[in-house]
Amino acid sequence: MKHKRFLLRALTAAGTLALGLTMVATSVLITAPAADASSHREAPLISKDAYADNTDTYVFVSPENPDNVVLMGSWIPFEGPEGGPNYFEWDENVLYDIHVDNNGDAVPDFTYTLQASVDVQNPATFLYNTGPIGADGSNWNRQQRY
Known part of the structure; x- marks a missing residue:
């Protein structure tokens, strides 16, 4: 047994x-x-202009308000955290376009165009920020507006 x-x-x-x-x-x-992830530098012409390289575009329904759609875009590839404190800024000479097609005919129904401008708070320094950046932005030296 x-x-x-x-x-x-x-x-x-x-x-x-x-x-x-x-x-x-x-x-x-x-x-x-x-x-393999996208290199974000795959197009020969845009590889010569990193500031205008649209690396990612995101579209999703807002989790806070399902009646809204959120559009987000990223530019300037391969920007790692070790690149700070002087990260790349949007180029003031580039028009950043997001074309939107609402009906699927591959023709934009409207276009959002963003253009950056930089407002330097303290021209005596090259630094992006002169201390921790808080909600009031008082230490943000190179403020960008769109």
């Missing part, structure tokens, strides 16, 4: 182990390979 219980437990453990290994092997085999 002890031998049968031992054999049953051994077979159950071996079956569980085999099932677990099969599941792991299957998940490894059917998992999609990692996709």
